[in-house]
Amino acid sequence: MTAKEVLTLDVNGARREIEVACGEILLTVLRDELRITSPKRGCNQGVCGACTILINGVPQRSCLSLAANCQSKEIRTLDALLDDGRMRKLQDSFQGNGAVQCGFCTSGMMITAWHFLETSDQPTATDIRSALSGNLCRCTGYQKIIDSVAEAAQETSQ
Amino acid sequence: MTPGYKPEDTVRPDRQRAVAEEPGVNVVGASVAKLDSREKVVGRSEYIADMYRPNMVHAAFVGSPHAHARILGYDVSKALGAPGVVAVLTGDDVADGRMGAFIKDEHALAKGKVLYHGEPVAAVAAETEAQARDAARLIEVHYEELPAVLSPEQGLEPDAPILHENLQEYVKVFDAGSEGNLAARTVFSEGDADSAWDDCDVIVEGEFTTQPQAHVSMEPCGALAEVDATGRVTLWSANQSVFRVQANVCESLQLPMSKLRSLTPRVGAGFGNKMEPHIQPITVALALKCGRPVKMILSREEDFEVVRARHPFRIRMKTGARSDGTLVARECEVLLDCGAFADDSPGVLGYSLLMARGPYRIEHVKCSGKLVYTNKMRFGAFRGFGNPQVTFAGEQQIDQIAGKLGRDPFDLRRQNICREGDPWFLGQVVESNGLDACLDAVESACDWKNRDSWPDDTSRGLGIAITAHISGLLGTGAIVRVLEDGTVSLNTGATDIGQGSDTVLSQICAETLQIPIEQVVVSSPDTDGSPYNWGTTASRVTYTTGRAVSAASHKVVAQMMQYASEMLDCDKSDLELRFGGRIGIKGSNTDLTFGDISGRAHWAEGGPVVGSDTLVFDRNTHDPKRASALGLPFPRIGVMSFGALATEVEVDHVTGKTSVCRAWTAADVGRAINPQLVEVQLEGGFVQGMGFALCEEMVWDGPRLANPSLMDYKVPTSRDIPDHIESIIVEAPEPDGPFGAKGAGEICINPVAASIANAVYDATGFRHHHLPLTPERVLNGLLDRDQTGPVP
Numbered sequence: 001m002t003a004k005e006v007l008t009l010d011v012n013g014a015r016r017e018i019e020v021a022c023g024e025i026l027l028t029v030l031r032d033e034l035r036i037t038s039p040k041r042g043c044n045q046g047v048c049g050a051c052t053i054l055i056n057g058v059p060q061r062s063c064l065s066l067a068a069n070c071q072s073k074e075i076r077t078l079d080a081l082l083d084d085g086r087m088r089k090l091q092d093s094f095q096g097n098g099a100v101q102c103g104f105c106t107s108g109m110m111i112t113a114w115h116f117l118e119t120s121d122q123p124t125a126t127d128i129r130s131a132l133s134g135n136l137c138r139c140t141g142y143q144k145i146i147d148s149v150a151e152a153a154q155e156t157s158q
Numbered sequence: 159m160t161p162g163y164k165p166e167d168t169v170r171p172d173r174q175r176a177v178a179e180e181p182g183v184n185v186v187g188a189s190v191a192k193l194d195s196r197e198k199v200v201g202r203s204e205y206i207a208d209m210y211r212p213n214m215v216h217a218a219f220v221g222s223p224h225a226h227a228r229i230l231g232y233d234v235s236k237a238l239g240a241p242g243v244v245a246v247l248t249g250d251d252v253a254d255g256r257m258g259a260f261i262k263d264e265h266a267l268a269k270g271k272v273l274y275h276g277e278p279v280a281a282v283a284a285e286t287e288a289q290a291r292d293a294a295r296l297i298e299v300h301y302e303e304l305p306a307v308l309s310p311e312q313g314l315e316p317d318a319p320i321l322h323e324n325l326q327e328y329v330k331v332f333d334a335g336s337e338g339n340l341a342a343r344t345v346f347s348e349g350d351a352d353s354a355w356d357d358c359d360v361i362v363e364g365e366f367t368t369q370p371q372a373h374v375s376m377e378p379c380g381a382l383a384e385v386d387a388t389g390r391v392t393l394w395s396a397n398q399s400v401f402r403v404q405a406n407v408c409e410s411l412q413l414p415m416s417k418l419r420s421l422t423p424r425v426g427a428g429f430g431n432k433m434e435p436h437i438q439p440i441t442v443a444l445a446l447k448c449g450r451p452v453k454m455i456l457s458r459e460e461d462f463e464v465v466r467a468r469h470p471f472r473i474r475m476k477t478g479a480r481s482d483g484t485l486v487a488r489e490c491e492v493l494l495d496c497g498a499f500a501d502d503s504p505g506v507l508g509y510s511l512l513m514a515r516g517p518y519r520i521e522h523v524k525c526s527g528k529l530v531y532t533n534k535m536r537f538g539a540f541r542g543f544g545n546p547q548v549t550f551a552g553e554q555q556i557d558q559i560a561g562k563l564g565r566d567p568f569d570l571r572r573q574n575i576c577r578e579g580d581p582w583f584l585g586q587v588v589e590s591n592g593l594d595a596c597l598d599a600v601e602s603a604c605d606w607k608n609r610d611s612w613p614d615d616t617s618r619g620l621g622i623a624i625t626a627h628i629s630g631l632l633g634t635g636a637i638v639r640v641l642e643d644g645t646v647s648l649n650t651g652a653t654d655i656g657q658g659s660d661t662v663l664s665q666i667c668a669e670t671l672q673i674p675i676e677q678v679v680v681s682s683p684d685t686d687g688s689p690y691n692w693g694t695t696a697s698r699v700t701y702t703t704g705r706a707v708s709a710a711s712h713k714v715v716a717q718m719m720q721y722a723s724e725m726l727d728c729d730k731s732d733l734e735l736r737f738g739g740r741i742g743i744k745g746s747n748t749d750l751t752f753g754d755i756s757g758r759a760h761w762a763e764g765g766p767v768v769g770s771d772t773l774v775f776d777r778n779t780h781d782p783k784r785a786s787a788l789g790l791p792f793p794r795i796g797v798m799s800f801g802a803l804a805t806e807v808e809v810d811h812v813t814g815k816t817s818v819c820r821a822w823t824a825a826d827v828g829r830a831i832n833p834q835l836v837e838v839q840l841e842g843g844f845v846q847g848m849g850f851a852l853c854e855e856m857v858w859d860g861p862r863l864a865n866p867s868l869m870d871y872k873v874p875t876s877r878d879i880p881d882h883i884e885s886i887i888v889e890a891p892e893p894d895g896p897f898g899a900k901g902a903g904e905i906c907i908n909p910v911a912a913s914i915a916n917a918v919y920d921a922t923g924f925r926h927h928h929l930p931l932t933p934e935r936v937l938n939g940l941l942d943r944d945q946t947g948p949v950p
Contacts, residue, residue: 021288032287037208038201040426042376043458047868050376078201091199095191098834101842102656103198104205104376104426125881133877136868138376139427139656140838141845142876143883 008071011036012080026070027051027062030077038078038107042136049135052108053077059115078107087114089155093148101139109135113149123153186669186897189834192658193680194424203424206380206396207455214382215244217444217454218290219281219437220297221463222272225306225533225861226319229270229279233298237282240296242289245448248280248297252443253412257405259434260791261341261500262329263322264536266410266439272301273321273498274533275861276463278437283444283452306861310472310495310530313339321498321531332791334504339531341496342504344789346511346584349522354487358478362558366475366551368911368929370495370856371468371849373540374873377426378461381441384451391418391442396425398433398653399693400683406435407442418442420685428655429846430539433695434501436465462866466538467856469494469506471547475514477555483565485556485574490514490548492527494537501538503529508791509628510544512779513908515583516552517593517626517800518574523583533861539695541843545627545908546850550929553623553912557919567622567916568601575624578890582626582798584790585781590900592826592890593624593800599886603822604804617811618819619921622804623909629697629901630796635689635772636706638667638714642760644739644752646671646714649681651688652703657903658835659699663707665831666896670711673739673752689772697901700831701797704896706771713769721755721764797892800826801905803844805880807917814937816918818848818879824886825905829898833887839902840885847910849874852931 003022008015011034018033027044030036030053039062042050046064053062054076081087090110094100109132116123116131123131128149129142137145197203234246249269256262268279280297284290307313307321318339322328325336334342355361381395391413397403400420408415425432437454445452456464472493479485492510496503511525560570576582578591600622601607609620639647648667654660660680668675681688691703715735722741723730726748734744742749760766779795780787806820823840830836853872857864865871891898915926924939 031207035210037204040205040377041207041455042378043868045458045867045869048376048458082200091196094199095195098189098192098838100192100195100198101658101838102376102425102427103194103203104656106198107201110199129876129879133875136374136376136873136875138374138429138846138873139842141841141843141883142874142879143841144838146876 005068007067009067009075010073011075012077020067024067025063026065026067029067030062036077036079040104040108042104049112050105050108052111052135054111054115059112078111081114086117086156089152090114090148093151097144097148097151099140099144099148105135105137109137109145117149117153117156122157125150185665185675186831187833189832190661190665190675192835193661193664194654205377205424205426206382206394209382209394209423209453211382211384211451214451214453215283215285215448216287216290217281217283217441217452218287218294219278219440220294221276222268222274222279224272224301224303225275225308226304226321227272227301228304229268229272230300230302232280234280236296236298237293240289240293242285243282243293244450245283245444246280246297247440247444247447251447253410255410255412256328257409257435258500259502260331260504261334261336262409264410264499266443274535276535276863277498278440278464281440281444283448306533307339308532308534308861310493310532313530313532321533332504333789335789340528341500341531342507342529342789343527344508344511345526346785346787347524348583348785351487351489351522351524354522355478357480358486359481360559360562361476361478362555362562363476364551364555364927366473366927368471368547368550370470370537371540371854372462372856372871373429373431373467375427375429375431378456378458379432379436379465380453380455381438382451382453383442383445385445385449389417391445392421393418393438393442394421394423395438396432397422398428398655398695399691400653400685401651401690402434402693403438404685407439410439411443422653422683425653425655428694429541430695431465432655433539433693458868459866462871463863464535466501466536468540469503469537469544473548473551475551475555477559479559479563481563483563483570483573485518485520487522488515488520490525492548494527494529495534496529496531497534497536498531499536501536503537504791506539506544508789510548512583513545513626514548514552516549517576517624519576519580534858535863541846542904542907545625545904546847546911549623549625549908550911550915553909554915554925557916558925568597568606571624572597581784584779584787585784586777586779588798590828590890590892591798591800592888593626593802595888595890596800596802596824596826597624599824599888600802600804600822603884603886604806606804617809617921618806619809619917619919620804620806621913621916621918621920622802623912623916624802625905625908626798626800627697627901627905627908628796629701629799630775631696631698631792632692633772633774634691634702634706636703636710636770637689638707638710638769640714640718640752640756640767642756644756645677645679646673647681648678648707649688650703650707651683651691652699653683653694655694657839658832659694662700662831662835663703666704666707667711670708671715671739672735672737677739689770696796697799697903697905698796701892701895701900702773702775704899705894706773708896709771710769713771714767717767717769718752718755721759722750725750725755725758797895797900799828799900799902799905801909803909803913805913805917807914807921809918809921809936811940814933814940816852816914816931816936818914820882821880822884822886823906824888825902826888826890827902828892828895828900829889830887831897831899836887836902837885840906841883843904843906844883844910845874845879847907848914851911851914851929855930
């Protein structure tokens with residue numbers, strides 16, 4: 001029987017105490033234990049970016065993060081950012097520009113874009129392409145996602 | 159860099175959006191935001207992996223370690239004793255039914271034999287996914303290994319091991335001509351290609367090969383099945399058709415279709431991979447065995463190894479023209495690796511041959527092909543359905559002929575293209591045809607005529623290709639119900655896989671009823687309640703399902719008019735439909751709302767209003783007076799969309815790396831019901847095609863897929879796309895399409911590899927016959943050219 005451990009995690013501002021198998025990854029804890037399903041499992045290998053969340057404010061692959069290492073850190077999924085002004089701009093621009101197709105990459109893409117806009121002022125298309133290059137999308141061909149981030153950047157800087 | 163062009167120009171945040179000012183008024187033709195986009199940007203969409211049912215267990219399978227082996231027996235005792243395990247399933251537990259779209263050759267789970275490395279051979283249900291995966295490894299299967307067939311050429315050898323010993327007895331839905339490892343053969347011919355070569359002044363001939371491509375929808379495949387107290391199964395799964403899921407599960411497990419309800423959560427894209435079965439039959443069999451809800455979600459590696467992939471093609475093509483540029487004859491012979499099961503392969507074979515003539519008037523054409531079973535995963539439907547492969551060959555040969563005749567590639571194409579009313583290969587008359595407009599638009603957008611004035615840059619090249627694609631096929635339906643308050647429920651059974659069909663069909667419904675789109679709600683596909691829909695495939699939903707939605711909506715209008723005439727005590731001819739869901743007397747302010755009319759119908763007189771329509775695409779592909787066709791897998795296929803594409807590439811002469819700098823893609827989609835959604839198809843299809851052209855390749859190391867991961871299988875990222883992708887929508891309305899619309903989903907991917915190969919030739923002087931155009935291949939081409947000089 002796999003050994004269990006009790007972890008205390010700060011998830012989206014709430015203190016959650018949960019018993020999980022030793023060595024459990026954060027993505028599995030979020031999805032199967034806490035039923036927070038906005039981070040998606042696309043590859044479980046840190047390549048596709050669909051599981052991207054914020055840990056202490058920095059985008060991380062939750063599929064590569066050990067849950068036990070995240071105690072005493074702030075874990076934030078898209079769900080915690082819904083009322084944030086910059087996230088709302090991104091949501092509106094993604095919707096308006098047609099940047100959402102199947103949507104499986106969307107929450108990870110938006111976390112990455114949100115963090116990018118926090119640190120980048122008036123980005124060029126090249127900057128945006130570079131920032132999003134760790135988040136795969138198979139539907140849109142990226143152009144409308146890049147347009148959306150550019151639009152949100154312009155509105156944020158106004 | 160091309161003069162006057164900056165990468166930053168491609169970001170168009172201030173671009174005008176064609177959204178209707180008043181919702182519901184002229185909503186067809188407006189770029190309405192996709193109805194599911196809000197839930198997706200707030201992370202609330204529920205995909206199959208996000209579903210949890212009470213008392214649910216998780217499943218995992220174990221794959222075959224052999225490419226070809228007889229199963230001698232199982233020892234499941236260790237797995238059954240492992241922590242958390244509730245059930246183990248082997249081939250002994252599943253019925254002897256076989257499923258398949260064209261040839262019914264596939265069990266729910268390997269039974270008696272395994273036919274490829276990784277094929278699911280047994281499965282486990284356990285309390286957690288980790289326990290299920292651990293226990294799956296404890297299942298012991300005893301095999302007698304058999305020699306394997308690893309290529310179609312090998313499969314056709316006289317002494318080749320046979321995969322399907324009972325192939326002759328399998329049910330087939332067309333004249334397949336199956337024999338030995340030959341799953342199917344198809345031969346089409348028109349005119350007299352054998353003797354037409356004497357009329358040609360220039361002939362080009364070559365052999366081309368294309369590689370297997372993985373779909374890589376971002377959501378891996380999965381399923382969740384539960385059984386009620388009566389033994390009836392409810393099944394949710396990632397799919398492109400709840401009805402094909404129902405048919406496949408019921409055929410393989412030998413269940414009456416009434417005993418299985420198939421549903422769909424949101425689908426994380428499908429490019430053909432989710433049309434026919436993946437692990438739904440195994441999941442259902444496990445749920446029936448253990449009596450608890452069972453969820454099985456594939457890992458990315460499993461998704462690569464056991465679902466399906468684009469067929470590798472070997473193509474021999476020959477094209478001839480007269481000195482005046484008239485195309486006279488074409489011959490095409492293809493050899494397809496089928497993989498272990500036929501799946502959609504016979505369709506891909508037949509369709510690729512139907513499209514191998516290209517969108518040209520060519521009098522003498524002969525196309526033939528063979529589909530051969532091998533001990534690999536099944537190859538099957540993938541966006542384009544065989545068309546990108548033959549277009550890669552055909553459109554390069556058109557450029558080669560242009561080169562030999564000293565003709566401009568645009569002009570040579572324009573001289574030979576099919577026009578409105580021309581027959582397609584085998585005889586079906588093509589009604590709408592916007593190909594000429596696509597060519598003009600792309601030629602002008604890429605500034606083709608002035609390309610000689612570009613700076614002399616030997617690393618840059620510009621290439622073009624054109625294409626056609628069907629939208630259509632098979633049965634579909636729609637039910638439009640007016641609810642008590644006058645709002646409307648639309649139910650079609652068409653799975654929206656993210657491309658936006660729910661939105662487009664709602665636009666068609668709202669426009670016909672003259673109500674705001676917000677007043678239409680779309681039902682999720684459900685085999686219990688939805689009208690039949692063959693599937694979200696073959697670029698067909700907007701065209702075929704749209705026709706049904708339009709017809710059903712018109713029936714609703716007619717019924718509402720009848721009721722209104724009774725309520726207003728006037729003749730129907732005195733009434734008119736008004737914006738906002740009202741029916742009024744012409745020339746008067748008197749009117750009734752849909753709510754008034756529907757309320758009376760529900761509670762007093764007439765009965766609730768339901769409009770429904772079903773249809774099956776019924777125009778014949780083949781005119782026997784014109785052409786001969788042996789082994790035609792689809793007698794009635796669809797209407798034609800058209801497309802043209804120009805790409806500009808830059809080839810690094812040191813590394814051989816090819817980058818696409820700009821692309822101009824035009825498609826005739828009849829009528830863009832939602833222009834923005836058409837643009838996303840054109841852009842997304844282009845980038846997926848770019849992956850096919852430049853970097854994507856599934857590689858087998860003997861019998862084993864060597865790169866089943868996103869680390870080792872490279873799909874394009876945001877850094878790989880061109881700085882500029884220009885989508886151009888051309889509208890040549892299809893007479894019976896809804897508001898003139900026809901398909902957009904696949905036309906965009908067909909010409910990409912051909913266009914890029916023509917651009918690479920323009921840049922390097924080397925003609926490439928093999929995909930993908932990796933840096934190594936392109937560099938070798940450069941080195942060869944330096945030794946021999948350019949080859950036209």
